[in-house]
Amino acid sequence: MFDTLVGIAFSLAWLWLVCGIAYRVSVWLGARSRFLIPLAPAPRSRVGVLGRLFLEVFTFRSLARANRTTWLASLAFHYGLLWTLVMHLRFAYEVLPIFIVPFIRFGIWATLALVTGLVILLLRRLLIDRMRYISSPSDYLHLVLLLCIALSGVLIKRVWPTNLFEVGEFFRGTFVLNWMPLPDHAGLIIHLSLVLILLFVFPISKLVHGVGVVFSPTFNQRDRS
Amino acid sequence: MTALIDSLETDHEGYLMSRDSWSQPLAVELAAADGIELSEAHWEVIHFLQEYYENYEIAPAIRILTKQIGKRFGKEKGNSKYLYELFPKGPAKQACRYAGLPKPTGCV
Amino acid sequence: MNADKHTPDPVVGRYRVIPILHEGAMAQTHTANATPAIQEASGLPGKLVADWHDRAIARLGELLKERRGLQVFMDTCTKCGACTDKCHYFLGTADPKNMPVARQDLIRSVYRRHFTLAGKLFPKLVGARDLDKPMLEDWYRYFHQCSECRRCTVFCPKGIDTSEVTMAGREILAAIGLGQQYSQEIIGKVNSVGNNLGMKKPALANVLESLEEDILDETGLAIRLPLDDATADMLVVTPSADFFAEPHVDGLIGMAKVLHAAGIHWTLSSEASEAANFALFTGQHDQMQAIALRISTAAQSLGVSRIVMGECGHAWRVAYSFMDTLVGGFDYLDPEHPRPEHICELSHELLQSGLITLDPSRNADKVVTFHDSCNVARGAGMGNIKGGQFTIPRALLRASVPQLVEMSSDTTHQKTFCCGGGGGLLTDDLMEVRVKGALPRAQALQAVVSSDKVTHLVAICAICKTQLSQVLPQHDLADVQVTSLHHLVGDALVL
Numbered sequence: 143m144f145d146t147l148v149g150i151a152f153s154l155a156w157l158w159l160v161c162g163i164a165y166r167v168s169v170w171l172g173a174r175s176r177f178l179i180p181l182a183p184a185p186r187s188r189v190g191v192l193g194r195l196f197l198e199v200f201t202f203r204s205l206a207r208a209n210r211t212t213w214l215a216s217l218a219f220h221y222g223l224l225w226t227l228v229m230h231l232r233f234a235y236e237v238l239p240i241f242i243v244p245f246i247r248f249g250i251w252a253t254l255a256l257v258t259g260l261v262i263l264l265l266r267r268l269l270i271d272r273m274r275y276i277s278s279p280s281d282y283l284h285l286v287l288l289l290c291i292a293l294s295g296v297l298i299k300r301v302w303p304t305n306l307f308e309v310g311e312f313f314r315g316t317f318v319l320n321w322m323p324l325p326d327h328a329g330l331i332i333h334l335s336l337v338l339i340l341l342f343v344f345p346i347s348k349l350v351h352g353v354g355v356v357f358s359p360t361f362n363q364r365d366r367s
Numbered sequence: 368m369t370a371l372i373d374s375l376e377t378d379h380e381g382y383l384m385s386r387d388s389w390s391q392p393l394a395v396e397l398a399a400a401d402g403i404e405l406s407e408a409h410w411e412v413i414h415f416l417q418e419y420y421e422n423y424e425i426a427p428a429i430r431i432l433t434k435q436i437g438k439r440f441g442k443e444k445g446n447s448k449y450l451y452e453l454f455p456k457g458p459a460k461q462a463c464r465y466a467g468l469p470k471p472t473g474c475v
Numbered sequence: 476m477n478a479d480k481h482t483p484d485p486v487v488g489r490y491r492v493i494p495i496l497h498e499g500a501m502a503q504t505h506t507a508n509a510t511p512a513i514q515e516a517s518g519l520p521g522k523l524v525a526d527w528h529d530r531a532i533a534r535l536g537e538l539l540k541e542r543r544g545l546q547v548f549m550d551t552c553t554k555c556g557a558c559t560d561k562c563h564y565f566l567g568t569a570d571p572k573n574m575p576v577a578r579q580d581l582i583r584s585v586y587r588r589h590f591t592l593a594g595k596l597f598p599k600l601v602g603a604r605d606l607d608k609p610m611l612e613d614w615y616r617y618f619h620q621c622s623e624c625r626r627c628t629v630f631c632p633k634g635i636d637t638s639e640v641t642m643a644g645r646e647i648l649a650a651i652g653l654g655q656q657y658s659q660e661i662i663g664k665v666n667s668v669g670n671n672l673g674m675k676k677p678a679l680a681n682v683l684e685s686l687e688e689d690i691l692d693e694t695g696l697a698i699r700l701p702l703d704d705a706t707a708d709m710l711v712v713t714p715s716a717d718f719f720a721e722p723h724v725d726g727l728i729g730m731a732k733v734l735h736a737a738g739i740h741w742t743l744s745s746e747a748s749e750a751a752n753f754a755l756f757t758g759q760h761d762q763m764q765a766i767a768l769r770i771s772t773a774a775q776s777l778g779v780s781r782i783v784m785g786e787c788g789h790a791w792r793v794a795y796s797f798m799d800t801l802v803g804g805f806d807y808l809d810p811e812h813p814r815p816e817h818i819c820e821l822s823h824e825l826l827q828s829g830l831i832t833l834d835p836s837r838n839a840d841k842v843v844t845f846h847d848s849c850n851v852a853r854g855a856g857m858g859n860i861k862g863g864q865f866t867i868p869r870a871l872l873r874a875s876v877p878q879l880v881e882m883s884s885d886t887t888h889q890k891t892f893c894c895g896g897g898g899g900l901l902t903d904d905l906m907e908v909r910v911k912g913a914l915p916r917a918q919a920l921q922a923v924v925s926s927d928k929v930t931h932l933v934a935i936c937a938i939c940k941t942q943l944s945q946v947l948p949q950h951d952l953a954d955v956q957v958t959s960l961h962h963l964v965g966d967a968l969v970l
Contacts, residue, residue: 173543198632350550
């Protein structure tokens with residue numbers, strides 16, 4: 143019964159995530175974009191714009207200009223997270239696909255990068271007076287939430303293992319509304335509950351910046367003189 | 368401050384709202400409030416400013432002011448150094464205020 | 476009463492040190508509200524309306540739909556702090572509300588309260604705030620301590636443009652009765668007279684005639700400054716400060732010399748005697764359109780085939796990036812020159828094609844540095860090459876002076892610091908903000924004055940020229956001459 147409830151919650155969470163992001167994007171696209179406000183010098187071609195967006199999305203170029211510590215910590219966190227998400231794709235397959243193997247093999251380094259990045263970002267927010275001034279409780283809590291998810295994940299992976307095959311069955315079920323039992327494992331329940339919170343918060347918080355950055359007119363418009 | 372100044376309607380920077388409220392004694396008092404005693408040389412400038420404003424509805428550019436003062440009152444007076452000696456805060460602003468002219472607006 | 480009551484003490488800061496926050500440091504700052512007469516002339520309420528809260532929220536809602544940038548910027552800030560030490564007003568004042576993200580948050584917190592689920596349910600948690608009277612006062616105060624220079628955007632990993640937020644804030648303020656006297660009075664004068672100064676045609680003609688005399692005395696040549704010449708091929712639109720202020724006038728004279736030497740048949744217009752468009756600063760798109768329309772109307776009625784913009788920073792941004800959107804195409808222009816051009820672009824082209832000759836030895840007594848104006852550097856391009864706004868003025872300068880010295884690279888090109896007086900802040904009642912905001916520029920300048928004995932700072936923006944010549948003395952840099960680029964070009968020109 144409890145497992146089914148968790149399963150339903152995840153099914154709803156996927157729906158919420160997709161619809162929430164779609165709604166946010168529709169709000170952005172629904173707003174009128176009348177003036178050309180690219181940050182100059184701007185690319186003159188569409189390919190150039192793609193290049194600019196690529197550099198911003200994948201290398202955080204502007205952040206690199208601004209502050210090396212934040213840049214490195216953000217890179218560590220985001221790429222650590224990306225790596226970890228790829229690892230989690232294992233749960234989508236009944237048989238482990240070969241491309242995921244190296245991600246799992248070196249997963250510990252990704253986790254380390256992710257956690258180190260988060261800790262630096264959190265310390266920065268706590269220690270620098272300018273950061274404290276601009277931070278709301280939610281700004282700290284986002285970091286703490288991600289940190290707790292990462293640590294609980296490490297726990298069930300390294301210290302207090304669970305049945306990964308059953309976890310896979312459970313998750314594949316949530317996409318097709320076939321809610322399966324979870325392994326009886328308190329650590330797993332904690333990890334999954336925190337992930338549910340993250341999925342709920344993502345589309346209605348600043349976390350949506352990952353999608354929003356490509357809609358920024360200063361980045362995605364070209365110099366059309 | 369003085370009775371004349373206190374009863375004035377000025378904008379937020381001390382420029383007269385209406386040129387009708389200008390008078391010679393007022394100019395004397397405005398200058399005195401800045402620690403300046405108006406001499407004949409000051410009046411030459413103030414009167415020129417007023418005359419120019421009558422004709423063109425704007426204070427003269429500093430370059431026109433220096434040139435015309437030089438032409439009228441002698442070459443030695445036709446330079447901004449001379450005018451700044453008379454009006455240390457800048458002839459454009461200070462002299463215009465004493466003359467009761469509105470301040471020019473814009474990127475100036 | 477005393478006009479110079481705002482003049483603060485000289486500012487001496489340590490070079491490139493991020494200040495410790497000083498909350499409320501600039502909380503006493505106030506720039507005068509537009510008078511009822513000025514507000515009403517633009518169709519705005521004369522004073523703060525009774526239902527200001529509801530109208531402000533409603534207007535914010537409209538702007539979010541009208542300006543995609545604003546909507547996206549409200550949602551995507553992660554408070555990463557990248558911008559916190561990048562604003563010249565923060566560096567100069569240490570007031571935390573002058574950190575770009577904190578300035579944006581003045582609106583973002585209200586946005587969250589009224590337009591987001593989280594902010595409606597858990598305002599404290601997500602930093603959502605009501606638009607109460609103190610917040611409204613902060614809006615007015617701190618949206619008038621931003622020059623909309625977009626330096627923070629350069630460093631923002633989300634591309635958030637604080638100027639869009641400031642513009643929205645000012646637009647809402649004006650719409651509920653709290654316009655700024657300085658900007659709104661100027662917009663009124665452009666609408667009624669044709670330029671920021673309020674200089675009518677007879678005065679303008681008088682100035683131009685007087686300048687022609689001066690040029691004749693200096694060069695022995697009858698170089699003209701034509702006004703409303705319907706036979707001209709080219710309309711030159713320059714900031715009206717060029718007709719009035721020092722050192723701007725010398726730049727206008729230099730432009731006239733270049734155009735004369737190249738044999739170009741050009742004219743100024745009394746209808747469009749202003750390049751500046753302060754409605755950009757106030758975020759009022761309808762006014763921005765009306766002002767831009769004056770230029771295209773004048774161009775068409777004079778029958779010119781080219782439009783050239785003089786040395787004005789934000790005018791160039793409007794001409795380069797917004798004119799097309801504001802007043803529709805330029806099909807009346809020569810297909811070879813199908814959009815407004817910058818005077819630097821034109822002079823550079825003349826230089827390259829050999830139509831003018833520059834002799835740098837005529838400026839042998841000068842050591843020059845170039846101040847990139849923010850709206851040119853980050854708001855527009857120049858020529859038809861990426862980064863032309865940096866290379867073209869410098870190429871012209873190198874051809875005009877023997878020695879061009881660059882200031883520190885984190886204060887030039889795309890990372891240039893605003894002069895401290897842009898965006899509608901060039902008013903005496905903001906003198907303290909202006910002096911303090913000029914600190915980073917002054918520090919970078921001081922470094923090259925010490926190392927290379929720089930004598931002249933060159934700018935291509937009327938605001939930069941006025942601001943810097945007024946505030947540099949406060950930074951112990953009274954000996955540096957602020958100069959128009961075309962002043963030096965004109966002096967180097969072989970006539």
